[in-house]
Each structure stands twice: as C-alpha cells, then as structure tokens.
Amino acid sequence: MPREPFSFTFYTASWYRRSPYWQRTVEAGCTSWDLYNHMLIPTLYDDDETEYWHLLRHVTLWDVAVERQLEVTGPDAQRFAQLLTCRDLSRCAVGQCKYAPIIAPNGGIVNDPVLLRLGENQFWFSLADSDALLYALGVQAFAGLDVELREPDVSPLQVQGPKSREVIRALFGEEVASLRYYWCWQGDLDGIPVVVSRTGWTGEVGYEIYLRDGSFGGELWDRVMEAGRPFEIRAIAPSDQRRIEAGIFNYGNDMDVTNNPFEITGMERLVELSADFIGKRALERIAAEGVRNKLVGVKIGGEPFRMWLEDFWPVRRDGEVVGRLTSASHSFRLRENIGYAWVPVGLAAPGTALEVISPDGPVPAVTAALPFVDPTKELPRS
Amino acid sequence: MPREPFSFTFYTASWYRRSPYWQRTVEAGCTSWDLYNHMLIPTLYDDDETEYWHLLRHVTLWDVAVERQLEVTGPDAQRFAQLLTCRDLSRCAVGQCKYAPIIAPNGGIVNDPVLLRLGENQFWFSLADSDALLYALGVQAFAGLDVELREPDVSPLQVQGPKSREVIRALFGEEVASLRYYWCWQGDLDGIPVVVSRTGWTGEVGYEIYLRDGSFGGELWDRVMEAGRPFEIRAIAPSDQRRIEAGIFNYGNDMDVTNNPFEITGMERLVELSADFIGKRALERIAAEGVRNKLVGVKIGGEPFRMWLEDFWPVRRDGEVVGRLTSASHSFRLRENIGYAWVPVGLAAPGTALEVISPDGPVPAVTAALPFVDPTKELPRS
Numbered sequence: 001m002p003r004e005p006f007s008f009t010f011y012t013a014s015w016y017r018r019s020p021y022w023q024r025t026v027e028a029g030c031t032s033w034d035l036y037n038h039m040l041i042p043t044l045y046d047d048d049e050t051e052y053w054h055l056l057r058h059v060t061l062w063d064v065a066v067e068r069q070l071e072v073t074g075p076d077a078q079r080f081a082q083l084l085t086c087r088d089l090s091r092c093a094v095g096q097c098k099y100a101p102i103i104a105p106n107g108g109i110v111n112d113p114v115l116l117r118l119g120e121n122q123f124w125f126s127l128a129d130s131d132a133l134l135y136a137l138g139v140q141a142f143a144g145l146d147v148e149l150r151e152p153d154v155s156p157l158q159v160q161g162p163k164s165r166e167v168i169r170a171l172f173g174e175e176v177a178s179l180r181y182y183w184c185w186q187g188d189l190d191g192i193p194v195v196v197s198r199t200g201w202t203g204e205v206g207y208e209i210y211l212r213d214g215s216f217g218g219e220l221w222d223r224v225m226e227a228g229r230p231f232e233i234r235a236i237a238p239s240d241q242r243r244i245e246a247g248i249f250n251y252g253n254d255m256d257v258t259n260n261p262f263e264i265t266g267m268e269r270l271v272e273l274s275a276d277f278i279g280k281r282a283l284e285r286i287a288a289e290g291v292r293n294k295l296v297g298v299k300i301g302g303e304p305f306r307m308w309l310e311d312f313w314p315v316r317r318d319g320e321v322v323g324r325l326t327s328a329s330h331s332f333r334l335r336e337n338i339g340y341a342w343v344p345v346g347l348a349a350p351g352t353a354l355e356v357i358s359p360d361g362p363v364p365a366v367t368a369a370l371p372f373v374d375p376t377k378e379l380p381r382s
Numbered sequence: 383m384p385r386e387p388f389s390f391t392f393y394t395a396s397w398y399r400r401s402p403y404w405q406r407t408v409e410a411g412c413t414s415w416d417l418y419n420h421m422l423i424p425t426l427y428d429d430d431e432t433e434y435w436h437l438l439r440h441v442t443l444w445d446v447a448v449e450r451q452l453e454v455t456g457p458d459a460q461r462f463a464q465l466l467t468c469r470d471l472s473r474c475a476v477g478q479c480k481y482a483p484i485i486a487p488n489g490g491i492v493n494d495p496v497l498l499r500l501g502e503n504q505f506w507f508s509l510a511d512s513d514a515l516l517y518a519l520g521v522q523a524f525a526g527l528d529v530e531l532r533e534p535d536v537s538p539l540q541v542q543g544p545k546s547r548e549v550i551r552a553l554f555g556e557e558v559a560s561l562r563y564y565w566c567w568q569g570d571l572d573g574i575p576v577v578v579s580r581t582g583w584t585g586e587v588g589y590e591i592y593l594r595d596g597s598f599g600g601e602l603w604d605r606v607m608e609a610g611r612p613f614e615i616r617a618i619a620p621s622d623q624r625r626i627e628a629g630i631f632n633y634g635n636d637m638d639v640t641n642n643p644f645e646i647t648g649m650e651r652l653v654e655l656s657a658d659f660i661g662k663r664a665l666e667r668i669a670a671e672g673v674r675n676k677l678v679g680v681k682i683g684g685e686p687f688r689m690w691l692e693d694f695w696p697v698r699r700d701g702e703v704v705g706r707l708t709s710a711s712h713s714f715r716l717r718e719n720i721g722y723a724w725v726p727v728g729l730a731a732p733g734t735a736l737e738v739i740s741p742d743g744p745v746p747a748v749t750a751a752l753p754f755v756d757p758t759k760e761l762p763r764s
Contacts, residue, residue: 008414010392011425014691014708015511015635016417032390035398035417038511038634043393083523104519129397129420131513134639137486138520141465141660252420253397257516278523309396326396 005310019065020217051236065155076145077121107282128251160206203246247371387692401447402599447537458527459503489664510633542588585628629753
C-alpha cells in the first residue's frame with residue numbers, strides 16, 4: 001500500500017526559475033526537486049528518514065527561495081496590508097512576524113504566508129504556493145490606497161533543528177540568536193544584506209535567513225555551512241514528516257482558495273474580527289452559520305508510508321465516501337502514519353474511526369488532535 | 383552547446399493535480415510531464431522531432447487540462463470581464479473568442495488567456511500559467527460589481543494538425559468542423575458536455591475541446607482517438623518548436639507580470655483603448671513614453687537545439703550584455719534555431735546582429751520578424 005510515489009524523468013526548462021542556491025544544492029547532493037511558485041525547490045537529497053533524523057538531532061539548511069515575498073510599501077502600506085489578512089495588524093509591531101492568512105472576498109484562503117513587518121510601511125508576505133502578488137494587484141485596482149506592490153529580490157534559507165541557535169549565534173551574534181519566536185532582525189553579514197526571522201516549517205527551533213540580493217547566494221550558503229560545521233549542519237529538503245507532526249499545513253494541497261479559515265483545525269483563532277479586512281463579512285456569516293467540513297488530523301494504520309502521498313485518497317465512514325486524505329507521512333519517532341483529512345464536521349472530533357481507501361484497498365484510520373507532536377521548546381505561533 | 387536540459391527523477395505528489403486524461407496519457411506512452419497551473423501536463427511521449435512532424439502532417443491530441451478556466455458569471459459579468467482585459471469586449475459576440483491579455487493596474491500582463499464568450503454574461507478566460515483567478519478575486523473586492531468568480535470543472539484537449547478538421551467533423555458534424563477561427567460551439571457528444579473552439583497553440587488548423595465534466599475524461603479521450611484513427615491521430619505534447627514558429631509566446635517564460643503589452647512584438651495591437659479596463663491609464667502613459675525593451679524573434683546559429691532551452695541565456699551586443707534569450711528550439715522544417723529574446727528597443731528591428739551566451743560560449747544570433755512560419759491556412763488571431 002504505501003508505495004513510493006510514481007516517478008519519471010523531469011527535464012528542467014527556462015520557465016522554471018532557479019534559486020540563487022541552485023548550484024550549491026546540486027553540489028550538496030540534491031537528487032530531486034519540486035515545483036513551487038514557478039521555481040525549483042529541493043525535495044530529496046538522499047532519503048527522507050535520514051534527513052528527518054538529522055533535523056531532529058542536529059541542524060539543517062534548506063533552500064526555500066521559492067518562498068517569494070509579496071512586498072507592500074508606500075504611504076498606505078499598513079492599511080493595505082491589513083485589507084489582505086484576517087490578522088489584526090494593529091497588534092503587529094515593526095520587527096514582528098505573524099502567521100497571516102490572506103483572505104478573498106468570499107472568505108477563501110488565497111495564501112497562508114508568514115508576514116514580516118520590516119517598517120511602519122514595509123511589509124513582506126512570505127508566500128506559500130500561489131500567486132498572491134496577483135491577488136494584491138487586483139485589490140489595488142479599486143482600493144484607492146497609495147501603495148507599491150512587487151516581488152523583491154529576496155531568497156530565504158531555513159536553518160532548522162535543535163542546534164540552529166548555535167549556528168545563528170556564530171553568524172550573527174547573541175542578539176539575533178535570542179530573537180523571540182515570530183520576531184525578526186534586519187542587518188547584514190559582512191556586507192551580505194539579510195533579514196533573519198525566528199520562524200520555520202518544522203516546530204523545531206529554527207530561523208529563516210532572507211537574502212536580499214541573489215548575487216550573494218553561493219557566498220551566503222557557504223557562510224552558513226561553514227558556521228554550521230561544528231554542529232554537523234547538512235542540507236536537507238523540507239520534511240513532510242516533521243511539518244505534519246507539528247500540525248503545519250501545505251497550502252495548495254491540504255487547502256486552497258475554495259476553503260476558509262473556519263474549516264481548518266487551528267486556523268479559526270487567526271480570524272481577528274477587530275480588524276477590517278477583505279472577506280470579513282463573509283467570515284462573520286460563516287462563523288454564524290458554521291461549516292460543513294473540517295480539515296483534521298488523522299492517524300492511519302497499515303504499513304509505514306514511503307515518502308509522501310502520491311494522490312488524494314477517499315475517506316470512508318460506514319461504507320460511504322465522506323471526504324479525502326490530503327497529506328500522509330510516516331512519523332519515524334511516533335512509529336505511526338499521520339496526516340490530514342477533510343471530513344464532515346460531525347466526524348471531526350478526535351478519536352472518530354474512519355477508513356481511507358488506498359490504491360490497494362481500505363486501511364483503518366482515526367481522527368486525532370493537532371499537533372501530533374507537542375512543541376516542547378516552542379511558544380505558540382504568534 | 384545545445385545539450386538536452388538537465389534532468390532528474392521527479393516524484394509525483396498529491397499537491398500536483400492530475401488531469402482527467404492522466405491515465406490515458408500514461409497508456410499512450412507519455413514519459414515526462416511538466417507542471418503548469420499546479421497540474422501535471424504531458425511534455426514528452428517519445429521524442430520532440432517525431433511529435434513535431436506528426437503535428438505538421440497528420441493530427442494530434444494534447445492533454446491541456448492545465449488550461450484552467452477563470453469563469454465570470456452574474457449580472458455584471460460583461461462589465462467585470464471588460465475590466466480585466468485590454469481587448470474591447472463590446473466587439474465580442476456570444477460564441478466568439480478573443481486572445482485577451484489580462485492587465486494589472488500598472489499595465490503589467492497578469493496572464494494571456496484565450497477568452498470564450500459563452501453567453502451574454504458568461505465568460506471563460508482559458509488561462510496560461512498564473513493564478514489569474516486570484517487576480518480577479520482581488521479586483522472583485524472593491525469593484526462594486528455583482529459577479530461570481532470560480533474555476534469550473536473544465537478540462538481542455540487540443541486537436542491540432544492539418545487533419546484535425548476531419549476528426550472534428552467525424553465527432554461533431556460539419557457545423558462544428560466549419561467554425562470560423564476564434565469562434566466556439568457549445569453542445570454535447572452523446573451526453574458528454576463540451577465546448578469546442580477553433581483555437582490552439584500551433585498555427586496549424588486546430589480545435590480545443592473543453593470537457594465540462596471531468597468524470598467523462600477517459601470516455602472523451604477514447605472517442606477522439608477512435609474518430610481520429612483513420613487520420614492517424616496520436617497523442618503528443620505541446621510542441622515548443624511549432625509554437626515558436628507561429629510567433630506564440632509562453633507566459634511565465636517569455637514574459638510575466640513585470641512586462642506590458644507594448645513590450646511584446648505583436649501584442650501592441652491588442653491594446654484597444656476604446657474599452658475601459660484596469661491599467662488603461664498606465665498603458666496610455668507607456669504608449670506615449672515608449673518602451674525601453676522589446677521581446678523579439680531571433681534566429682540562433684550553432685548546432686541544432688535539443689528539446690527546449692534549459693535556462694535563460696544572456697544576449698550580448700558589441701561585447702556588452704543587453705538582454706536575455708527566453709525561448710529557443712530547432713525548427714526542423716526551417717533547419718534553423720529560432721526563439722525569442724529581450725533586447726533594448728534600439729536593437730529590436732529584424733536583422734540586428736547579436737550574440738547569445740550559451741554555457742559553452744558565444745553563439746551568433748540575429749533578430750527576426752514574427753512569425754517565423756507564415757500561417758497559410760489561418761486567419762489572423764481574432
């Protein structure tokens with residue numbers, strides 16, 4: 001049942017942008033890439049179990065230049081940024097970050113970026129996989145606000161794992177290493193312009209280094225690797241296992257613009273009605289009426305999954321298809337298959353027995369509370 | 383120099399949507415796919431030269447379900463659709479199609495779809511590779527118009543090549559086979575709901591069949607293959623060679639939202655200032671000021687290209703880098719390498735000598751008029 005996903009020979013092309021770290025990821029042994037925001041992102045170096053354990057025990061470096069930034073600047077930048085997200089930005093100081101879903105007029109989720117407030121009127125939405133810059137350009141058409149919208153030359157790296165603090169300390173000193181969760185710092189590394197944030201896609205201690213000039217890609221990569229050598233740093237791909245353990249979703253896979261925050265376990269509390277944003281009225285109505293379906297955690301029986309889910313699997317209850325499995329990986333430390341599924345809200349409570357239909361037949365599953373692994377060293381997401 | 387692009391093993395994942403024709407393309411011998419609008423699209427069956435000649439001599443079937451539709455309906459649909467595009471839709475009858483670039487407030491190109499007008503207040507924008515639905519949702523936020531915006535369950539096939547008319551006649555009869563260029567027809571094939579348009583990505587005689595219910599994917603594919611058997615129909619991937627011969631651009635590669643129509647050879651005449659659309663004032667200003675750079679046709683010396691361009695190549699003039707090559711393929715009938723390049727407007731006139739810098743060194747090139755191959759049987763694009 002949990003076979004490797006279907007694979008084929010993929011030919012690169014000029015229409016897939018390459019990261020400024022591309023050559024370094026090839027040299028570091030990357031063997032496969034994904035496509036994300038029209039760019040290539042490393043997806044496998046040697047194998048996902050080795051990479052997972054390294055992330056949990058040491059420190060790892062990820063090329064996530066695919067996290068493109070939607071930059072909002074100009075005299076009305078704060079009001080405009082507030083229009084885009086359901087988070088209340090009056091509570092977002094300069095230097096602070098927020099997990100900030102971007103909301104459509106009908107309440108749908110356009111993207112689920114991390115927002116960085118770099119100045120009174122400078123905001124970056126560090127995007128998941130959708131062209132949210134286009135959404136912002138559409139809003140700009142009739143919003144009557146004076147802003148500039150663009151994708152700047154910014155290419156993030158993630159430094160994740162229990163020893164990441166040591167690496168950041170060696171590179172940037174104690175002030176940056178001690179950043180509070182969901183805060184950021186602007187500066188440079190011997191002339192390499194960067195932003196560093198205390199964020200990541202793991203639930204481990206971790207940082208992101210946003211390179212502000214792609215021509216320094218190789219140099220920054222080498223500096224991080226060099227600083228990390230005493231701490232056994234290595235390049236890995238984003239870990240599907242670790243992000244699912246942490247209750248983190250993958251936009252475009254677990255959810256998309258046809259879903260709203262009240263349908264996503266844990267995202268309900270991010271709708272802050274004290275703020276004025278696009279889609280607020282739709283979300284107020286949805287909150288009053290309730291939702292029909294919910295994205296929930298599930299544990300899945302059977303053999304350990306290999307890598308990640310190849311395609312959505314139907315979810316069945318009492319012999320009837322009621323939803324679908326969107327993510328599934330094997331948690332090597334829990335020794336369980338874990339994932340996310342869409343189910344009717346009446347079946348969303350943890351502990352509900354289900355079946356998921358693999359290509360080889362039904363497998364028992366049960367809904368589960370999120371996150372699967374409690375963060376020990378982490379504060380809740382800001 | 384013209385090596386095959388860098389390749390690697392690609393693993394499918396649930397976050398890449400599959401077309402309703404997926405299984406049929408596998409059975410037809412597809413060996414590689416691309417990613418486009420978050421979906422897998424066939425990119426190679428056996429080899430691009432064999433596929434090219436089949437397209438020129440017979441008839442071919444393409445899975446282009448990745449052409450997602452942005453549907454605009456509702457009482458204000460015409461006014462809203464007009465806001466999105468620089469084409470004058472007062473001259474677009476029901477049943478007519480238009481090559482209809484979607485324009486951002488700053489004049490940038492959001493997407494370059496074919497528009498199908500299916501009703502007084504029903505429009506499909508058949509999208510190239512960008513999330514233009516998100517752009518439309520952004521516009522909707524403050525446009526004050528009553529419309530519904532969605533991506534319907536629609537999955538196009540292209541039937542392209544000199545014998546395509548015979549295949550469409552066998553399937554749908556003479557009325558549909560005789561559709562004028564850039565017109566469409568709505569109906570069904572023994573209960574399979576479709577729209578058929580006289581459009582395509584080749585410059586050959588060709589049609590698109592828009593399946594309106596994905597559950598019929600396999601059945602529609604089989605019906606087309608069966609009707610095409612006497613005409614030697616076969617499945618191929620979209621032909622980069624043939625689309626470049628025809629002067630057709632590849633959105634996201636040759637151009638993106640940072641470019642405007644006045645920068646693209648042949649697109650200037652699509653800006654119809656008789657209409658009221660977003661970005662009109664910006665385009666009026668750009669028209670008055672002129673543009674600095676232009677996307678033009680180029681012929682490139684050296685060995686024949688294999689497949690397509692792996693990455694952009696710098697373009698040099700008098701030893702100085704002045705632009706970049708975005709597309710290049712070998713035209714098997716012209717026995718020449720042809721492509722597109724961005725150059726300063728002063729170097730845009732056909733016949734200007736340039737150099738392109740391949741990974742193995744400089745190669746001579748010269749700007750060229752578009753299209754490279756004059757359409758013989760075709761009317762100009764509507």
